Amino acid sequence: MAINTIICATKGSKGCKIAEDKAIExxxxxxxxxxxxxxxxxxxxxxxxxxxxxxxxxxxSGLKNIGGVIIDIAKEKAIEMGMSPDDVLTEERNxxxxxxxxxxxxxxxxxxxxxxxxxxxxxxLERHLISKEGTxxxxxxxxxxxxxxxxxx
Amino acid sequence: MKxxxxxxxxxxxxxxxxxxxNHNQETQVEIPGEYDKVVLTGKTQSFHxxxxxxxxIKIIVNGKEQPIITREANKELGTEVEFADNNEVVSAxxxxxxxxxxxxxxxxxxxxxxxxxxKPTYKSREIEIKGITKITDGEYIHYKDIxxxxxxxxxxxxxAIILILIYILISFEILxxxxxxxxxxxxxxxxxxxxxxxxxxFYILSFENAKNYIDFNVIYLLMGMMLIVGVMKRTGIFxxxxxxxxxxxxxDIWKLAVILMIVTxxxxxxxxxxxxxxxxxxxTIEIALILRISPWSLLMPLVLxxxxxxxxxxxxxxxxxxxxxxxxxxxxxxxxALTPVVIICMVALIIMMKFKYGKYYKKANLxxxxxxxxxxxxxxxxxxxxxxxxNHSLVILIFVVILFILHGTFHMEPSIAALIxxxxxxxxxxxxxxxxxxxxxxxxxxxxxxxxxxxxFIVVGAAVxxxxxxxxxxxxxxxxxxxxxxxxxxxxxxxxxxWVSAIMSAxxxxxxxxxxxxxxxxxxxxxxxxxxxxxxxxALALGACFGGNGTLIGASAxxxxxxxxxxxxxxxxxxxxxxxxxxxxxxxxxxxxxxMLFVFPHIM
Numbered sequence: 001m002a003i004n005t006i007i008c009a010t011k012g013s014k015g016c017k018i019a020e021d022k023a024i025e026x027x028x029x030x031x032x033x034x035x036x037x038x039x040x041x042x043x044x045x046x047x048x049x050x051x052x053x054x055x056x057x058x059x060x061s062g063l064k065n066i067g068g069v070i071i072d073i074a075k076e077k078a079i080e081m082g083m084s085p086d087d088v089l090t091e092e093r094n095x096x097x098x099x100x101x102x103x104x105x106x107x108x109x110x111x112x113x114x115x116x117x118x119x120x121x122x123x124x125l126e127r128h129l130i131s132k133e134g135t136x137x138x139x140x141x142x143x144x145x146x147x148x149x150x151x152x153x
Numbered sequence: 154m155k156x157x158x159x160x161x162x163x164x165x166x167x168x169x170x171x172x173x174x175n176h177n178q179e180t181q182v183e184i185p186g187e188y189d190k191v192v193l194t195g196k197t198q199s200f201h202x203x204x205x206x207x208x209x210i211k212i213i214v215n216g217k218e219q220p221i222i223t224r225e226a227n228k229e230l231g232t233e234v235e236f237a238d239n240n241e242v243v244s245a246x247x248x249x250x251x252x253x254x255x256x257x258x259x260x261x262x263x264x265x266x267x268x269x270x271x272k273p274t275y276k277s278r279e280i281e282i283k284g285i286t287k288i289t290d291g292e293y294i295h296y297k298d299i300x301x302x303x304x305x306x307x308x309x310x311x312x313a314i315i316l317i318l319i320y321i322l323i324s325f326e327i328l329x330x331x332x333x334x335x336x337x338x339x340x341x342x343x344x345x346x347x348x349x350x351x352x353x354x355f356y357i358l359s360f361e362n363a364k365n366y367i368d369f370n371v372i373y374l375l376m377g378m379m380l381i382v383g384v385m386k387r388t389g390i391f392x393x394x395x396x397x398x399x400x401x402x403x404x405d406i407w408k409l410a411v412i413l414m415i416v417t418x419x420x421x422x423x424x425x426x427x428x429x430x431x432x433x434x435x436x437t438i439e440i441a442l443i444l445r446i447s448p449w450s451l452l453m454p455l456v457l458x459x460x461x462x463x464x465x466x467x468x469x470x471x472x473x474x475x476x477x478x479x480x481x482x483x484x485x486x487x488x489x490a491l492t493p494v495v496i497i498c499m500v501a502l503i504i505m506m507k508f509k510y511g512k513y514y515k516k517a518n519l520x521x522x523x524x525x526x527x528x529x530x531x532x533x534x535x536x537x538x539x540x541x542x543x544n545h546s547l548v549i550l551i552f553v554v555i556l557f558i559l560h561g562t563f564h565m566e567p568s569i570a571a572l573i574x575x576x577x578x579x580x581x582x583x584x585x586x587x588x589x590x591x592x593x594x595x596x597x598x599x600x601x602x603x604x605x606x607x608x609x610f611i612v613v614g615a616a617v618x619x620x621x622x623x624x625x626x627x628x629x630x631x632x633x634x635x636x637x638x639x640x641x642x643x644x645x646x647x648x649x650x651x652w653v654s655a656i657m658s659a660x661x662x663x664x665x666x667x668x669x670x671x672x673x674x675x676x677x678x679x680x681x682x683x684x685x686x687x688x689x690x691x692a693l694a695l696g697a698c699f700g701g702n703g704t705l706i707g708a709s710a711x712x713x714x715x716x717x718x719x720x721x722x723x724x725x726x727x728x729x730x731x732x733x734x735x736x737x738x739x740x741x742x743x744x745x746x747x748x749m750l751f752v753f754p755h756i757m
Binding site: 044061065 | 434438442534596720
């Protein structure tokens with residue numbers, strides 16, 4: 001099966017950097033287009049004072065800037081590793097992570113989605129959020145939802 | 154089962170009708186042709202002189218309930234005598250009561266007069282009145298201050314269980330904290346009115362009383378400050394300050410960390426810590442990512458500085474707002490008592506951070522090209538978005554701070570300063586930035602937080618009403634007076650309050666904890682000998698605020714910072730946060746204890 005477009009969802013963590021490397025490697029092997037995706041997810045704000053609804057806009061604009069840096073660094077790395085700048089794209093989306101990866105995959109007609117394992121570098125808050133449904137169940141739901149080949153590194 | 158429930162309900166309704174019927178029976182009163190007028194007056198108060206309101210008072214004369222006159226006849230106005238319903242009067246909010254009775258002529262001095270007191274959560278009893286004072290012929294008066302004794306009954310246990318349940322629901326995140334407090338307050342009132350209707354043992358507090366426990370000065374002050382921050386953040390000032398800090402540091406990461414710590418502490422002293430961190434964290438992460446250093450090496454000093462800086466003033470942190478309002482302490486009282494110790498703690502933090510991260514900063518990718526690239530990026534992203542609005546906002550903020558400084562002189566609640574500032578700023582924002590007022594009020598005011606505060610005040614008020622808080626306070630007073638380690642009671646109390654408050658605030662939300670501690674510290678300030686210059690209030694403020702640095706969940710600012718950092722690919726574990734935060738908490742508490750015990754008494 002030809003892999004024309006790969007989406008690598010990243011947040012710049014150690015686990016995600018491994019996924020970035022893997023995605024770059026596959027993209028180079030298959031001459032694919034590689035899209036680094038950062039999803040702005042403000043679910044953690046629910047744990048802030050008052051449910052955090054009052055500050056979601058601030059959190060979104062702050063994360064947008066951070067996301068911009070993360071995907072720019074990933075793009076630089078892909079170019080350094082020999083990919084053509086034209087084949088490396090970046091994208092930022094806002095909302096639920098699984099839904100946004102799915103939307104991006106559909107819009108770009110992606111053949112493969114590469115992501116880091118959600119538990120490999122989760123901190124206290126993310127562990128807390130993931131533990132509510134269990135890591136395996138989260139990964140399974142992600143795979144089912146995205147609807148194309150998903151590689152969890 | 155299906156039949157039993159409606160039957161019980163019907164019985165309840167029927168019995169309440171009967172009870173209501175009895176209640177509404179009009180008192181049939183005969184006034185003697187010629188009479189002695191006896192005025193019984195005084196206060197219902199606790200052992201320490203605090204007023205006890207809503208105490209029902211009846212007068213028993215020669216073994217019989219006596220009608221109480223609430224208004225005497227006035228021939229000029231043509232008004233008749235008015236009698237109290239159910240032959241009882243109720244003590245006012247300051248504990249004062251007055252009961253006038255008419256007795257047959259020349260019988261007052263020989264009559265066996267007793268005052269019968271009744272109040273839920275207190276023991277009902279009769280007090281014998283001896284030696285009434287004759288004012289004129291046929292007119293007598295007697296002053297009697299009454300100290301009812303506590304009764305530990307159903308109301309006490311219910312209020313205790315509900316308070317503990319709220320702590321559990323909030324700490325284990327079983328329910329949203331606003332909902333937990335709302336549920337607690339509504340259940341307390343429901344039980345008071347429905348169960349209390351049948352058995353006064355279940356009567357915890359009245360609706361009127363519940364309203365009085367809500368400290369609207371705290372609510373309005375929070376609301377005003379939320380709006381002020383809401384307008385100011387539209388100008389981009391906070392992020393711009395972080396960019397300027399980077400520019401001033403000229404590529405020296407340690408210098409950057411110090412400047413950022415000072416800026417964060419200063420901003421947090423005047424504005425909300427959560428907003429400060431929410432706005433400064435993204436730009437800090439960006440700087441760290443581009444310089445290839447761990448964002449936590451900058452974020453940790455920042456968030457710790459934010460919690461320390463917030464302790465410096467009345468408006469810096471919600472516990473301080475609550476303490477200031479409850480104890481009637483002014484903005485300047487806080488500045489004089491706490492700002493110096495906060496500055497010392499900031500110096501200690503900077504030294505500790507130098508040891509922790511000093512070497513690490515040297516690993517940063519600091520090529521001139523990299524520094525310049527970052528500067529260009531930050532300048533583009535974090536600029537002042539509306540200069541005119543910023544200039545006006547700063548003028549209003551200075552005006553508000555001046556009002557805070559002077560609010561004690563004007564005997565004005567600090568919330569008024571915040572509200573006037575918020576109103577003026579909103580007008581400016583509407584004119585200059587076309588702000589949608591409804592949207593602003595809806596989005597910038599943390600309504601769930603304000604509801605949480607209101608409901609929490611009611612729940613703690615119930616614990617005060619039923620004697621639970623009194624019980625805890627008495628226990629703390631006894632421990633303080635135990636002479637443990639040969640320490641004076643005031644010394645022991647200061648140590649206990651600082652350290653227990655800090656450890657509790659590191660584990661549970663410091664807002665309910667402070668709310669619970671307010672009446673306890675008020676009691677301790679009265680009963681412990683040689684408590685001067687509000688020292689126990691300052692101990693509570695230092696403990697509750699500095700405790701937030703102990704753990705990741707100790708302060709909302711920590712949670713927001715950790716959340717953004719996680720989304721920036723740099724998560725932190727509970728233990729990793731504690732490894733840095735806990736020692737800082739311990740050091741700042743040691744400094745606070747030394748300051749409060751050895752320095753503060755000499756400067757106040």
